[in-house]
Amino acid sequence: MSVTVRAPAKVNVQLAVGAARPDGFHDLANVFLAVALYDEVTVAPAAELKVTCSGPDAGQVPLDRTNLAARAAELLAARHGLEPAVHIHIDKDIPVAGGMAGGSADGAGALLACDALWGLATPREELLSLCAELGSDVPFSLVGGAALGTGRGEQLTELPVGGDFHWVFAVADGGLSTPAVYAQFDRLAAGADIPAPQPSPALLDALRTGDARALAETLSNDLQHAALSLRPALSETLSAGLAAGALAGLVSGSGPTTAFLAEDPTAAEAIARALISSGTCRTARTASSPAAGATVR
Structure with a gap:
């Protein structure tokens, strides 16, 4: 069993x-x-x-x-x-x-x-x-x-999410420690007045309506600067994905995977091929969202 x-x-x-x-x-x-x-x-x-x-x-x-x-x-x-x-x-x-x-x-x-x-x-x-x-x-x-x-x-x-979104994930060589990225965030923010975090109304609305272009305009990651300072080569990956036609790109969470929002599945496949050809990542994967949570098969 x-x-x-x-x-x-x-x-x-x-x-x-x-x-x-x-x-x-x-x-x-x-x-x-x-x-x-x-x-x-x-x-x-x-x-x-x-x-x-x-x-x-x-x-x-x-x-x-x-x-x-x-x-x-x-x-x-x-x-x-x-x-x-x-x-x-x-x-x-x-x-x-x-x-x-x-x-x-x-x-x-x-x-x-x-x-x-x-x-x-x-x-x-x-x-x-x-x-x-x-x-x-x-x-x-x-x-x-x-x-x-x-x-x-x-x-x-x-x-609520009003439609499907299509992504490309560029996988980097090696990992990044989440605690190390947060520690770098703290070092970079030392002495700054950091506001209380709030969700973006425009981003929540883009999710609700399923509008990929609106979502692209509102993507944000406060850890991205810290992750890029620890792994500067990720900037090249972000540039390659945007040059290949991604609507937007950002570091996923604490990295080092970078995520690119695409117009549709065909565009996602083309972006993935371009990223692999660019030599700026180990591989690239396409995936749609949203997806169900943990589920017994």
Whole structure:
């Protein structure tokens, strides 16, 4: 017996970052959009907790108990007085350490899969609370679609989306540490008066109406300057995508993946080919949004 859950990647169409809080986190206005790139997490009974992984960049995925999928199994088991005796296999297709919440998707996927495997029927609000304990992006991986994340990103308000959006994701060589990017943001912002983060009304309206050109005009990421200062070569990738006809481009989350909004699927494919030919990225992937959250297959 096994249970498989498919969980999506995300792109941040707005990431507004406030000043560092006393606990080290930052208040955010984080507009998430789930995209149709997925990891699949399969859990099955085992003698003890074990994690394996296959797919692109699988060698970069930790297989010990620092893996969010393993932590999810342990957290859910502890909540219900169980032993986390499961084999978790991650079939990975979301770029690793790429600012697209692949680890968070695995955490949400494992939580949902273990809940089904163990027949717990945990209420959704409790699952979301457990997701928030695992990490700021994990609740959105469970919810999917589009949502505004406030607090440190874990407090979600689902958002209406009026149509499909088409994306190209340029995958860089190597990853970027999210804590390192936030630390660089703090260094660059030292002494500045940072306003409280607020969602953009124009961006929310563009999502609601499904207007890709309006969305392109409102995309923003307060972490982009920090990510580019740590990885200056990403500026060349952004320039290449825009030159290939993207409506807009930005660093996805904390990077180093860069995201490009395209007019339609045909344009997305052309942009992806141009990015690969430019030599400014390792590969490029196309995907549409919004996508459903973590779902039992």
